[in-house]
Amino acid sequence: xxxxxxxxxxxxxxxxxxxxxxxxxxxxxxxxxxxxxxxxxxxxxxxxxxxxxxxxxxxxxxxxxxxxxxxxxxxxxxxxxxxxxxxxxxxxxxxxxxxxxxxxxxxxxxxxxxxxxxxxxxxxxxxxxxxxxxxxxxxxxxxxxxxxxxxxxxxxxxxxxxxxxxxxxxxxxxxxxxxxxxxxxxxxxxxxxxxxxxxxxxxxxxxxxxxxxxxxxxxxxxxxxxxxxxxxxxxxxx
Amino acid sequence: xxxxxxxxxxxxxxxxxxxxxxxxxxxxxxxxxxxxxxxxxxxxxxxxxxxxxxxxxxxxxxxxxxxxxxxxxxxxxxxxxxxxxxxxxxxxxxxxxxxxxxxxxxxxxxxxxxxxxxxxxxxxxxxxxxxxxxxxxxxxxxxxxxxxxxxxxxxxxxxxxxxxxxxxxxxxxxxxxxxxxxxxxxxxxxxxxxxxxxxxxxxxxxxxxxxxxxxxxxxxxxxxxxxxxxxxxx
Numbered sequence: 365x366x367x368x369x370x371x372x373x374x375x376x377x378x379x380x381x382x383x384x385x386x387x388x389x390x391x392x393x394x395x396x397x398x399x400x401x402x403x404x405x406x407x408x409x410x411x412x413x414x415x416x417x418x419x420x421x422x423x424x425x426x427x428x429x430x431x432x433x434x435x436x437x438x439x440x441x442x443x444x445x446x447x448x449x450x451x452x453x454x455x456x457x458x459x460x461x462x463x464x465x466x467x468x469x470x471x472x473x474x475x476x477x478x479x480x481x482x483x484x485x486x487x488x489x490x491x492x493x494x495x496x497x498x499x500x501x502x503x504x505x506x507x508x509x510x511x512x513x514x515x516x517x518x519x520x521x522x523x524x525x526x527x528x529x530x531x532x533x534x535x536x537x538x539x540x541x542x543x544x545x546x547x548x549x550x551x552x553x554x555x556x557x558x559x560x561x562x563x564x565x566x567x568x569x570x571x572x573x574x575x576x577x578x579x580x581x582x583x584x585x586x587x588x589x590x591x592x593x594x595x596x597x598x599x600x601x602x
Numbered sequence: 603x604x605x606x607x608x609x610x611x612x613x614x615x616x617x618x619x620x621x622x623x624x625x626x627x628x629x630x631x632x633x634x635x636x637x638x639x640x641x642x643x644x645x646x647x648x649x650x651x652x653x654x655x656x657x658x659x660x661x662x663x664x665x666x667x668x669x670x671x672x673x674x675x676x677x678x679x680x681x682x683x684x685x686x687x688x689x690x691x692x693x694x695x696x697x698x699x700x701x702x703x704x705x706x707x708x709x710x711x712x713x714x715x716x717x718x719x720x721x722x723x724x725x726x727x728x729x730x731x732x733x734x735x736x737x738x739x740x741x742x743x744x745x746x747x748x749x750x751x752x753x754x755x756x757x758x759x760x761x762x763x764x765x766x767x768x769x770x771x772x773x774x775x776x777x778x779x780x781x782x783x784x785x786x787x788x789x790x791x792x793x794x795x796x797x798x799x800x801x802x803x804x805x806x807x808x809x810x811x812x813x814x815x816x817x818x819x820x821x822x823x824x825x826x827x828x829x830x831x832x833x834x835x836x
Contacts (some may be wrong), residue, residue: 420737438740449735452728452753465745 368432369440369516369548370396372417376426379416387412387572389426394550396517398564399543401580402552405601409572410552411446414519417550418443440516444523448506450494455486458494459508466513480508484538500531507538517548524558536561556596560584568592570601609807616808617815624809628816631789634702634776635769638709642769643762646714650721650761651747654729665722671715676708680775683708687779700781705789708775713765720764724757725750763821770817790816 371393378388387409394400402410415421417428419438430437442462451458456477463473481487484504489497494505503523510518520539524532539562543549553559559566563580568587576583576592587593595601616624653665685691687698687707698704728750736746751758773791780787782796790813797806 418738420734443734443738445734449731451732451735451749461749462739465739465741465749 369430369437371431373429377416377423377428378425379412379421380424390574392574396548399562400550400565401559401563402567402569403559404569405554408569410569411521414521414552418519442510442513442515442518444506444510444518444520446522446525448502450502455481455492455494455505456490458505459512462509462513476512480512484508500527503535511542520549520551522553605803605807608804610811612804612808613811627788627790627793628812631770634705634789635766638706638769639762639766642710642713642717642765646718647721647751647758650718650725651750653722654725655746668715669719672719674712674715676712676772676774679708679711680778683779700783700787702787704779705776705787708779709769709772712772712775713769716768717761717765720761721758724754728754763824767817
């Protein structure tokens with residue numbers, strides 16, 4: 365896919381909430397080549413950085429610049445939350461919702477949603493209320509809902525954090541397919557195994573800052589910092 | 603105890619024989635309350651949704667006032683509406699005093715805060731769940747309000763039913779602005795007050811039982827139509 369979003373330039377990005385400094389200053393360059401993983405221990409600022417990049421957290425200082433207009437960039441993005449938000453409607457209507465709010469006729473949106481539900485293995489659950497699905501099914505629904513608008517980039521905030529091995533494998537297989545189809549993925553995780561399986565590019569975060577960033581091979585093969593080495597060895601990094 | 607039993611028997615016969623006067627009063631009660639309810643819902647639901655999703659100055663004060671107005675004394679509402687629509691009042695030229703329209707106005711004022719407050723609680727909870735998702739989808743304010751109202755429709759139905767209960771059982775305000783005029787503004791509650799004043803407790807109780815039966819029937823019907831309490835539904 366020829367991307368209109370990349371390169372992404374982040375310069376001095378900072379944010380805080382209720383006077384508590386959360387992230388930054390962050391400097392980061394992403395060229396959109398391969399799946400990017402934000403890696404780091406809990407509380408390192410992965411989720412906040414993802415939210416900043418997507419624009420749902422307020423930037424207090426610095427800038428985040430996409431290659432295109434910010435509004436165009438925003439419309440070409442989707443976000444999958446760690447705890448998927450299930451709207452109080454059927455599986456079908458949950459998946460169709462983003463298209464409906466973008467002006468697609470309800471019938472056409474539903475027809476498109478059926479296709480996405482089937483691709484995610486939710487074809488038999490279309491009429492079910494979304495809230496009764498299992499954790500893995502809910503995350504698949506959230507993925508389908510994110511992908512139905514055919515975004516150029518999808519942010520995934522620890523999409524398998526609360527799932528078992530089988531559900532994790534299924535979600536990762538879907539992510540491989542999505543990535544292969546040309547959608548850019550930026551995923552946060554503290555799961556080293558998942559990062560090794562998926563990442564082409566790693567951004568290692570610690571204490572709200574980018575501690576180390578680079579190609580996955582280099583990061584996993586020869587991490588440049590002692591903290592990254594300790595994290596890769598399974599030590600507790602604080 | 604005798605009065606209670608006689609009231610029950612009389613209520614039974616009034617309903618079974620389809621007493622025309624009772625039917626007229628009951629239908630007027632329903633007409634006034636349903637009209638007031640429809641108008642109140644049109645005001646209260648969007649108000650509740652806007653209070654849930656929009657952040658503006660004095661929002662908390664508005665919510666606190668709305669909650670406080672749930673306990674608005676109907677007699678005071680009746681007096682205010684009376685002053686407004688009486689011949690010498692600002693709306694006197696409309697000739698609303700002692701008409702069902704004045705009763706509807708009073709009921710709307712009484713039930714809007716109740717419906718809006720209950721609806722706001724539900725919409726606020728759903729908004730807390732949906733906030734990040736809808737923001738990430740770039741949903742407009744109007745779409746947010748419509749989405750919340752649709753997804754909270756069963757909770758809104760409960761709010762409306764609470765408003766219906768308050769409206770159909772209201773007596774103080776509509777007595778003042780309606781005047782309890784036979785075949786014009788007499789409704790079940792004002793008829794009960796009249797019969798009690800006359801000392802006919804059995805008939806007053808009979809009308810009371812009919813009122814309760816009516817309120818329960820409407821609630822059951824609306825719950826049935828709304829398909830609430832079904833498995834796997836909200």
